[in-house]
Amino acid sequence: MRFVDKYQPFLYPLIARTIFREVSKRIETVLDVGSGPGYLSVEMAARPPIKVQAIDINPTMLALAAKRADQRGFRSQIVFDTADVHQLPYKSNTFDLVVSYSCLHHWHDIPTALSECVRVLRPGGTLYIIDSYPDPQAVSFFKRMIPEPELARFAVQALEESLEPETIRAFVKNLETQNFEVADFVFDEEDMLEIIEHIQDSPFEEAPPNTISWKLVATK
Ligand SMILES: C[S@@+](CC[C@H](N)C(=O)[O-])C[C@H]1O[C@@H](n2cnc3c(N)ncnc32)[C@H](O)[C@@H]1O
Numbered sequence: 001m002r003f004v005d006k007y008q009p010f011l012y013p014l015i016a017r018t019i020f021r022e023v024s025k026r027i028e029t030v031l032d033v034g035s036g037p038g039y040l041s042v043e044m045a046a047r048p049p050i051k052v053q054a055i056d057i058n059p060t061m062l063a064l065a066a067k068r069a070d071q072r073g074f075r076s077q078i079v080f081d082t083a084d085v086h087q088l089p090y091k092s093n094t095f096d097l098v099v100s101y102s103c104l105h106h107w108h109d110i111p112t113a114l115s116e117c118v119r120v121l122r123p124g125g126t127l128y129i130i131d132s133y134p135d136p137q138a139v140s141f142f143k144r145m146i147p148e149p150e151l152a153r154f155a156v157q158a159l160e161e162s163l164e165p166e167t168i169r170a171f172v173k174n175l176e177t178q179n180f181e182v183a184d185f186v187f188d189e190e191d192m193l194e195i196i197e198h199i200q201d202s203p204f205e206e207a208p209p210n211t212i213s214w215k216l217v218a219t220k
Contacts, residue, residue: 002148008039010195015101015130016043017191022217023126027096031055031120033085034103038065038078044099045069045077053095055083085113093122104131104168105161111171118175121220127177129216130185134162138212165214172218180218184211 020027028049032041035054042065045052056062062080069075083089085100086109098117107113117127132138139159146152165182172180 002151012039012043014187014191014195015040016047017195018185018187019097019099019128020047021188021191023097023128025096025124025126029053029095029097031088031090031095031098031117033098033100033117034106035065035080036061036103038062038068040099040101041065041078042068042072042074045074046072048077050077052078053081053090054078055081055085055088057082057084085116088116088120090120092119094120096122096125098125098127100129100131102131102158104129105158105163110163110168111174114171114175118177118218118220123220125220127180127216127218127220130213132159132162132213133211134159134164135212141212168214168216172216175218177218177220180216182214182216185213185215186211 028051030044030050030052032038032044032052032054035041035056038054038061041052041054044050054062054065056065059082062082065078066075066080069078081089085103085107098121100117104110104113114127114129117129121127139156142155142159143152146155169182172182
C-alpha cells in the first residue's frame with residue numbers, strides 16, 4: 001500500500017477534528033490555503049453547514065481536489081480557486097477560519113502571506129496554520145517510513161525548508177491579531193483512538209521521534 005493511502009485516511013480526519021476541537025466557535029466559512037489534493041478541504045466540508053474555499057497555486061492540485069470532493073459527495077460545499085496566498089482574491093473580513101496545512105514552508109514572503117490570511121478573516125475569526133519543525137530526527141523518520149523515493153524526497157524537503165517557531169512568532173507579532181500562540185501541534189488521544197477504531201487498521205508501525213508539527217493559532 002502506498003504511504004499516502006495508508007496515512008491519509010487517518011491523518012486528515014484527525015487534523016480536522018483537532019482544529020474544530022480547539023476552535024470552539026461556530027464556523028461556516030473556511031479558506032484552505034494550499035489545499036493540494038484536497039484531503040483537509042474535504043474533511044472540513046464534511047461538517048455542514050461549513051462551506052470551504054480551497055485555493056492552491058497549482059491548478060493540477062485543484063483538479064485532484066475536485067475529483068476527491070466528487071468521490072466523497074461534498075463537491076457542492078467546496079469552491080476551488082487557483083490563487084497565491086500572497087495575493088488572495090477575496091474581500092477583507094470574509095472567512096470564519098483560515099487554515100493551512102504543510103504549505104507555509106513554500107511561501108516566499110511569509111509576512112505578506114500571513115497578513116493576507118488575516119485580512120480575509122472576519123473580526124473574531126481564527127487563523128490556524130500547521131507546518132513542520134525542521135528536525136533532523138523527523139527527517140530520518142520519514143526516510144524510513146516512506147517507501148516511495150519521490151514522496152520521501154518531498155517530505156524530507158518540506159522538513160528541511162521548514163521554519164523554526166521563533167521565526168514565525170517574530171512574523172506574527174506584527175499582524176493585526178488580538179492574540180496568538182505558536183505551539184506543538186498534537187492530537188487528542190481520544191480522537192486518535194476513535195479514528196483508528198473507525199478505519200480499523202492502525203497506521204502506527206513506528207511512532208515519530210518527536211512532535212513533528214507546530215501550529216500557529218491567532219484570533220483577528
Ligand atoms: C506539501 S503540499 C500540502 C497540500 C495540502 N495542504 C495537504 O495537506 O495535502 C503544499 C501545497 O501548497 C501549494 N502552494 C505552494 N505555494 C503556494 C502559494 N504561494 N499559494 C497557494 N498555494 C501554494 C502547493 O501547490 C502544494 O499543493
